[in-house]
Amino acid sequence: MLEALKKNPKFTPRRGPVVLCILDGVGFGKYADGDAVLAAHTPELDKLMKECPMTRLKAHGTAVGMPSDDDMGNSEVGHNAIGCGRVFSQGAKLVEEAVETGKLFEGEVWKKLVANVKEHNSTLHFLGLFSDGNVHSNISHLKAMVLEAKKEGVKRVRIHALLDGRDVPETSALDYVDPFEAFLADINKEGFDYRIASGGGRMVVTMDRYNANWDMVRKGWEVHVHGNGDLYKTAHEAIEDLRKKTGAIDQDLPPFVISDDGKTPVGAMKDHDSVIYFNFRGDRSLEITKAFEADKLDEFDRGFRPDVMYAGMMEYDGDLHAPKLYLVNPPEIDRTMDEYLCATGVNQFAVSETQKYGHVTYFFNGNRSDKFDDKLDNYMEIRSDVVPFEQRPWMKSAEITDAVIEAIESGKFRMIRLNFPNGDMVGHTGSMDAVLVAMGALDLCVARIAEAVRKAGGVLVISADHGNADDMYEHDKKGNLKLDKNGAPARKTSHSLNPVPCIVYDPASKGEYSDELKTGLGISSLAATCIELLGYEAPEGYDPSVLNFK
Numbered sequence: 203m204l205e206a207l208k209k210n211p212k213f214t215p216r217r218g219p220v221v222l223c224i225l226d227g228v229g230f231g232k233y234a235d236g237d238a239v240l241a242a243h244t245p246e247l248d249k250l251m252k253e254c255p256m257t258r259l260k261a262h263g264t265a266v267g268m269p270s271d272d273d274m275g276n277s278e279v280g281h282n283a284i285g286c287g288r289v290f291s292q293g294a295k296l297v298e299e300a301v302e303t304g305k306l307f308e309g310e311v312w313k314k315l316v317a318n319v320k321e322h323n324s325t326l327h328f329l330g331l332f333s334d335g336n337v338h339s340n341i342s343h344l345k346a347m348v349l350e351a352k353k354e355g356v357k358r359v360r361i362h363a364l365l366d367g368r369d370v371p372e373t374s375a376l377d378y379v380d381p382f383e384a385f386l387a388d389i390n391k392e393g394f395d396y397r398i399a400s401g402g403g404r405m406v407v408t409m410d411r412y413n414a415n416w417d418m419v420r421k422g423w424e425v426h427v428h429g430n431g432d433l434y435k436t437a438h439e440a441i442e443d444l445r446k447k448t449g450a451i452d453q454d455l456p457p458f459v460i461s462d463d464g465k466t467p468v469g470a471m472k473d474h475d476s477v478i479y480f481n482f483r484g485d486r487s488l489e490i491t492k493a494f495e496a497d498k499l500d501e502f503d504r505g506f507r508p509d510v511m512y513a514g515m516m517e518y519d520g521d522l523h524a525p526k527l528y529l530v531n532p533p534e535i536d537r538t539m540d541e542y543l544c545a546t547g548v549n550q551f552a553v554s555e556t557q558k559y560g561h562v563t564y565f566f567n568g569n570r571s572d573k574f575d576d577k578l579d580n581y582m583e584i585r586s587d588v589v590p591f592e593q594r595p596w597m598k599s600a601e602i603t604d605a606v607i608e609a610i611e612s613g614k615f616r617m618i619r620l621n622f623p624n625g626d627m628v629g630h631t632g633s634m635d636a637v638l639v640a641m642g643a644l645d646l647c648v649a650r651i652a653e654a655v656r657k658a659g660g661v662l663v664i665s666a667d668h669g670n671a672d673d674m675y676e677h678d679k680k681g682n683l684k685l686d687k688n689g690a691p692a693r694k695t696s697h698s699l700n701p702v703p704c705i706v707y708d709p710a711s712k713g714e715y716s717d718e719l720k721t722g723l724g725i726s727s728l729a730a731t732c733i734e735l736l737g738y739e740a741p742e743g744y745d746p747s748v749l750n751f752k
C-alpha cells in the first residue's frame with residue numbers, strides 16, 4: 203500500500219470535483235488542410251481555449267516512452283503516461299531493445315518454443331499486426347524472429363498476417379506483404395518451408411478489444427487455427443481480389459486462407475505447434491490470448507482446439523497474468539495516480555464507452571485490470587455500438603456525458619475521469635465529414651459538462667492522449683497535400699504527431715496559480731495537475747504539473 207498524498211499548503215481544493223476529460227485523438231493540427239479539429243463547429247471548445255488557462259502538451263515520441271520522436275502517440279502509451287504521471291520506456295522500445303541485444307532469444311520462453319517444434323518436427327506460427335506502425339507491433343521484430351528461427355534450424359514457419367491500414371496508410375498492405383514474400387522466398391531457397399498462411403483486416407479478425415465484438419476473434423480463429431475460409435494461392439492475390447470485391451481499406455478486408463491445391467490450407471494449426479502472438483500491446487491481444495489459453499471458453503465454440511505452446515510478445519495484463527508465456531517483460535508501471543488517490547481515501551469515478559473503457563481503467567492503471575480499492579474505485583462502461591463509426595460519429599458521447607453529470611451532481615466523487623472516443627475512433631475511418639460531426643457532438647457534450655462543473659464548484663481539465671482528428675489528410679515530407687487517384691485529398695487514418703491541448707476551466711478560481719500555464723511539458727504532467735487541483739502535493743518523481751502557483 204502506498205502512503206497517502208500530502209496536503210498542498212498552497213492550494214485549498216474547490217468545493218466540487220476535479221474532472222479530467224480526455225478527448226481521445228484530438229490534437230492541434232500542423233496543417234490547416236485536413237485539420238478537422240480546426241474546421242469543425244466547436245463554439246464551446248473555442249471559448250474555453252480563449253478564456254481559460256491553456257497550454258499544449260507533447261503526446262508522441264519520447265515524451266510518451268516511444269523509441270523516437272518519429273513515432274506517433276497512441277492510447278496505450280498516452281493513458282499510461284497520463285495515469286502514472288511519469289514516462290516509462292514502452293513496449294515498442296523494450297521489444298526493440300530485446301531484439302537488438304539478442305536478449306529475446308536468450309530467454310527461456312523463446313528457447314522453449316523453438317525446442318518444442320524441433321522435438322515434434324512441428325510448425326512455428328507467428329500471428330500479429332503486419333506493419334511497422336509501432337502501436338501494436340513492428341514487422342521488424344517479426345523479421346528478426348523469423349531469421350533467428352532459421353538460424354536455429356526451425357524447418358517450418360507459418361505467418362498469420364493481420365492487415366493494418368490504421369497505424370499506416372490505409373491501403374499499404376502490399377507494401378509489407380510483397381517484400382516479406384521475397385524475404386521468405388530467399389529463406390526457402392535454402393531448403394526451409396516458411397509461408398504466409400492466413401490473414402485479414404485487423405478490424406474484422408482477431409484484434410477485438412474490451413469484449414466489444416468477440417465475433418472478430420471467432421473469425422480469426424477460423425482462418426488462423428483451422429484454415430477455414432476463402433482460399434487463395436498467395437496473400438498478394440487475396441488482398442487484390444478482396445479489395446476488388448469489397449472496396450474495403452486494409453483494416454476492413456475480409457479474412458483469407460492460403461492453399462496450394464485449393465483444398466488444403468498451408469497453415470492450419472496442429473498439436474505440438476508453437477504459436478507466437480507478436481503484438482506487444484495488450485488491449486487487442488487479450489481476447490485472442492484467452493481463446494488460445496482458456497480451458498473453457500464461453501464466447502464462441504472453438505471446435506477442435508489444437509494443443510499448442512502459445513506465447514505473447516509481452517505480458518498483456520499484470521493482474522490476469524495473461525498470457526502465461528511471454529517473450530519480453532512489460533514496463534513496470536507503478537505508483538499510478540489512481541492507486542495514490544485510493545491510498546488517500548479519494549472517491550473516484552471513471553467512465554467511457556466500450557471502445558475506450560479499458561483506456562480509462564486498464565491503461566490508466568498501468569495495464570492492470572483490477573481495481574486498487576473496490577469502494578473508492580467506481581468504474582462505468584457504456585456499451586459501444588458495433589457499427590462502422592463513420593455511420594454514428596456521435597457514438598455514445600451523450601450517454602457518457604449523462605453519466606458524468608450524474609456523477610458530478612451526486613457529490614460522491616472528488617475525482618472523475620472520462621474518455622470521449624470520437625476524435626480517434628471516427629478519425630481512424632478516414633472520413634473527414636464524419637469527423638466534423640464527431641467534433642460537433644463532442645463540443646455539445648463538453649459544454650454540458652463544463653456547466654455541471656461550474657454549478658458544482660469544481661474544476662474541469664480538458665486534454666487528450668494523442669492526435670488523430672487534427673490530421674485527416676496525408677502530406678508529403680515537404681508538407682504538401684497528397685492527392686488520391688481521383689484528385690481528392692488522400693485520406694489519413696492513423697494518429698498524428700501533434701501536441702494536444704490542456705485547458706484548465708476553474709470557474710471558482712481564487713487566483714492561486716498564474717493564468718500562464720507551464721510550457722514544454724508532456725501529457726504525463728496531467729496526473730500531477732489533477733493531484734494538485736485536488737489539494738495534494740504530487741508524489742516524488744512525478745512529472746511537474748502545468749500549474750504555476752503564485
Ligand SMILES: O=C(O)[C@@H](CO)OP(=O)(O)O
Binds near residue numbers: 227278338368369626
Ligand atoms: O485502434 C487502435 O488499436 C489504436 C490504433 O492502432 O488506436 P488507439 O491507440 O487510439 O486505441
Ligand SMILES: [Mn+2]
Binds near residue numbers: 226277278626
Ligand atoms: Mn487514443
Ligand SMILES: [Mn+2]
Binds near residue numbers: 626670
Ligand atoms: Mn486510435
